[in-house]
Amino acid sequence: MRSKKPSEAGEILQGTLDLLILRTLVTGPSHGHTIAQSIERTSENALGVEQGSLYPALHRLEDRGWLQAEWGVSENNRRAKFYRLTAKGRKELNAAAGRWRKMTHAIGLILGESFE
Incomplete structure (x- = not known):
């Protein structure tokens, strides 16, 4: 997912x-593309998540036991890895x-x- 954002929307700490990924998965299992879209939509398009950041983060969270993943079929009828929040992740x-x-x-x- 690639989107250009103004520099002031910029960098995520x-x-x-x-945190955003874990929060997104509270509603249920999702695959990477849906997670990225949800973050962007929920933030009113202020935050965009690049694939180069998203997938390493998903793998890191899975390695820590905070997410569990299994293969399934996406809404586009494509094979996709679906991530769900574990008790440890919650x-x-x-x-x-x-x-x-x-x-x-x-x-x-x-x-x-006042922030002005």
């Missing part, structure tokens, strides 16, 4: 992609979301109420 999602909220709160405090 390291580890954030993992636990990590909750922990990572808590860390993210603390960090964004702290950054908000530093920036002040």
